[in-house]
Amino acid sequence: MASVETSTAPPAPPSEGSPAPQPRSTRRAVGGALDERFELDPGFIYRVTAAVRGDLKDQVRAMVGELHYADMANLLERLNVADRRGVVDIMRDGFNPDVLPELSADVRDEVIDVLGFEDIALALRELDSDDAVYLAGKLEPDERAKVLARLPADNRALIEQGLAYGEHSAGRLMQREMVAVPNYWNVGETIDYLRSGRRTPEKFYVVFVVDPRHRPQGVVELHRILKAKRIERINDLVDPEIEVIPTDMDREEVAFLFRQRNLTAAPVVDKSGRLIGQITIDDVVDVIDEEASEDILKMAGVRSTEDSSLYRSIMTTAHSRFIWLMINLGTAFLASSVIGLFEDSIAKLSALAVLMPICASMGGNAGTQTLATVIRSLATRELNASNVFRVMWKEAFIGSINGLLFAAITGAFAYFWFDDILLGIVIGVAMITNMIAAGIAGMAIPLVLDKFGADPADSAVVFLTTVTDCVGFFTFLGLATWILL
């Protein structure tokens, strides 16, 4: 562990030198736009709204011109349609293109509509290549054609190349801007090259070292260059254990690799192994976040992060949720038809109707616990072929233990409630059966979905509750009919 004392520069002499500039926190800079949680202040939004409605253009510019692009995106999302159009129109000339990729899909469509193709084309030219490809990918095909037609040929070619890669591929994620130097250079040559300026991108974390055929040989983190002497060979600084990313690697795979290897940036190569771009950790952060969001939403029956947008129209949201609910209605009727088999039993002993949801509900909940654990373990790669049988056995065992405990508890409750020892035994046996079934189904369903290339989070809950409802109702009502009646 490097000691703290030694990692800091010697204490500064009394400040006779140049007066230090005060650090300018965004919060202070824009006059109370953000609260202490870095969120837009409702009072600020109100003042912006008032200025837009009063058509006080200078005031709007003064208020929102200094906002960080992410805050500007938030502001636009919070305004209603008319005010949003107003702000975009007023800010048209100084509109920061970095705002666009930050917007949620529906708000972005609107903003693009106000800005028009000319301004969007300008934005695409100013953005980093990965952001430009992302944004172009979000345009409707006809809009995209019109925007791309307004770009210089080289810009257009780059974006079209980017769009040719699959939506969830490394090729889409990569940026083309990077620094690559030949492996025979030394540190001095590299620094001089970087200082020469014209050829270097605006921002970079690493320097890639390439062989004469432009294949990546290694990655050099910038701090290694800064710490090295000018005469040292760049080749001696590389970390040779590089992971080279092909353009068609899935972005989840990319995220896994970055986390697993604690990477800052990784080279992307084409089919012949030539270095054509890089992926950096900040892109991966977005992927991790989005994939985790997708899992949680899909488990709950919201089909995508775009469908979960708060800014999507009511009809679109209602429609996207309808499909999932329709599937659920099907399984609910299936469960009802299982109950229907025992209608006569229920007519004879109505206590069965009172108790029957308990087994089904407990099975569903126990199964969901297993399901969520398995889905997350698959996502983080904790679970795989080498330990799947051990984990499956474990889940069945947990189901049995908790099944036994809840059989005893529920059986006792049912006995005291309806004063019928046999009814208690019946619900107890049904409970154990369903809890074990829930453990096995909660484990098996996401694994089977994963095996067949489907997303394990997708629809897993429908399948699970179909199993637990049907098994729960059937064992309870079936046993009751057999033993009690």
Place this chain on the structure above:
Amino acid sequence: MASVETSTAPPAPPSEGSPAPQPRSTRRAVGGALDERFELDPGFIYRVTAAVRGDLKDQVRAMVGELHYADMANLLERLNVADRRGVVDIMRDGFNPDVLPELSADVRDEVIDVLGFEDIALALRELDSDDAVYLAGKLEPDERAKVLARLPADNRALIEQGLAYGEHSAGRLMQREMVAVPNYWNVGETIDYLRSGRRTPEKFYVVFVVDPRHRPQGVVELHRILKAKRIERINDLVDPEIEVIPTDMDREEVAFLFRQRNLTAAPVVDKSGRLIGQITIDDVVDVIDEEASEDILKMAGVRSTEDSSLYRSIMTTAHSRFIWLMINLGTAFLASSVIGLFEDSIAKLSALAVLMPICASMGGNAGTQTLATVIRSLATRELNASNVFRVMWKEAFIGSINGLLFAAITGAFAYFWFDDILLGIVIGVAMITNMIAAGIAGMAIPLVLDKFGADPADSAVVFLTTVTDCVGFFTFLGLATWILL
């Protein structure tokens, strides 16, 4: 957009210089340890197991000695207890301390047990301060005391300071190693200082510029230093819009700030505003991942990521799930008691028992869709005071639309099934009521939990299904009793 051509060094001359080293991918380096998805190969695990059991120490060292620490952690997790102890014992001398923070809690406890206090103390000295604090925080208090007692005073003091910060605070997350230079230095002085070597940490992304009282004035990304001339003042390179992180900021807040501002590293300051450490983006990646995992698991009733560990013992896992299921059993009985109110009605018309789960189930599913959307929106800060009323209204409206549609569909089904038009109308009305209730509850429950400082994902589903079950059963059976009987 920087053009691709210009961001690359001029093509290299024929390689008459030094022969280029071949890049060494981890996959190839360790002889088939990893498959093409960067996962441990089952065959490799098998070979390691065989070597351990045969006590072939050199073979084990040859196989696992070259593994990346993250892969080593995975390997240890995949082995059974005896084999794991065997590997750790054989590798004791060359044991990479970076493996320890990567292990899941229960496996780590075991490994620590095999290594013993002396080796753990050594590991803590070698790790970066943030990893050392993390690891020390995971030790049992008595173990920790014994390990810390074996450390030099300055190491011990740093770790104890780190542990004094709250578990989810920025203070815990920060590392003490960093580079800070006085604001009157120029680029040349900074580079010379970094080259002098002894004082600089092993790895860093940015240089912090501090005033004479050691308060951060700005952040300089390394590429800016590399691109600048030696005589340029470091102060002219800083991005003055820094966000300064106090040690007690919540780590979720920190993650939000990094994402929102696309930060690479941020300065952490003590109460007097002095720079005492930094947080870097790779730490934030872990936080984002862990928080998302927690949300998905908590929604499903698994209380923490540690409880979801596949390596936790069966009894511990069963016990941690038991608590949640017990709460669920309570709500299931509550729902049953609602049904119990209408036992006479069911005895008269057993079709009610067959149909009654449908409304409850649909309400639960619709509510969960809303719930997941709201929980994610709160986590990503899309939802806040400025738009909460609009979103709430929207959810109620979506509930009404889908409620109407499913009322019609379900009513028609019920009518055809039981040939009773009134029964169809009753279930239809109950359906609309429950779907609207589900929308409101799915929205309100996480918001109320959040308002009172609880985690909105925690227990939200229990509350929701309690509402949808009770409302579903009560409206359906109540209306049926009133209208049909």
